[in-house]
Amino acid sequence: MTIIGVLTRGTIASAVSGVAGGIRWLSNIDMALALVLAVFIFVVGPTVFLMNIIPGAITEYFGTLPDMLGANMSEGEDMQTFLSSWTTFYWAWWVSWAPFVGVFTAKISRGRTIRQFVLGVLLIPSSIIVLAFAVLxxxxxxxxxxxxxxxxxxxxxxxxxxxxxxxxxxxxxxxxAPE
Incomplete structure (x- = not known):
C-alpha cells in the first residue's frame, strides 16, 4: 500500500506540473535508473555472451524485417496460430493509444527539424530498446x-x-502455456 501511495502521489505531482516540469524530471530519473540497471546486468552478468549476441541480434532483426512486416494468414498454419494469438485486447490497446502517442510526439517535436525528429523519435529510442532487449x-x-x-x-x-x-x-x- 505504501508503494502504491508513493507512486500515486508522484504520478499526480508530475502530471499536474506539466511536460516541462515533473514529467521531464520523472522521465530523467526513470532513464537513469534503467541505464544503471542495464549497465549493472551487462557488467555483472554474461558480458562476453552479450557482446557476441548484440551484433547478431541486430543483423537478424534487419534480415527478417521484410518477412515479419509482410506476415499474413495465408502463410500456413503456424503463422495463423501466431497471428491469432494477438487478441482483440492487444489490437484495441494499440488502436486506442496510437492517437495519444501521435499527439504527444507531435507536441514535443514542435520546432524541431526533420533530422532532429528522425534521430530523437525513431533512431535513438529504437537503438536504446534494441540494446535493452539484448542485455535483458x-x-x-x-x-x-x-x-x-x-x-x-x-x-x-x-x-x-x-x-x-x-x-x-x-x-x-x-x-x-501462455496466459
Missing amino acids: GGTAIWLQRRASELDAAGNTVGIADPDRAIAPDGTIESLP
Missing part, C-alpha cells in the same frame, strides 16, 4: 541455457537445477 533478454537466454545444461551422465553442468528452469529440457515444447 540475452541474460535470460544465458541463464536458461546454463540452467538446462546436462552432461552425458545427466548431471547439471550449469549454475542452476534444470528442473527450476523455465523450459526444463531447453526446448520450446517444455515452456509453460
Whole structure:
C-alpha cells in the first residue's frame, strides 16, 4: 500500500506540473535508473555472451524485417496460430493509444527539424530498446541455457537445477502455456 501511495502521489505531482516540469524530471530519473540497471546486468552478468549476441541480434532483426512486416494468414498454419494469438485486447490497446502517442510526439517535436525528429523519435529510442532487449533478454537466454545444461551422465553442468528452469529440457515444447 505504501508503494502504491508513493507512486500515486508522484504520478499526480508530475502530471499536474506539466511536460516541462515533473514529467521531464520523472522521465530523467526513470532513464537513469534503467541505464544503471542495464549497465549493472551487462557488467555483472554474461558480458562476453552479450557482446557476441548484440551484433547478431541486430543483423537478424534487419534480415527478417521484410518477412515479419509482410506476415499474413495465408502463410500456413503456424503463422495463423501466431497471428491469432494477438487478441482483440492487444489490437484495441494499440488502436486506442496510437492517437495519444501521435499527439504527444507531435507536441514535443514542435520546432524541431526533420533530422532532429528522425534521430530523437525513431533512431535513438529504437537503438536504446534494441540494446535493452539484448542485455535483458540475452541474460535470460544465458541463464536458461546454463540452467538446462546436462552432461552425458545427466548431471547439471550449469549454475542452476534444470528442473527450476523455465523450459526444463531447453526446448520450446517444455515452456509453460501462455496466459
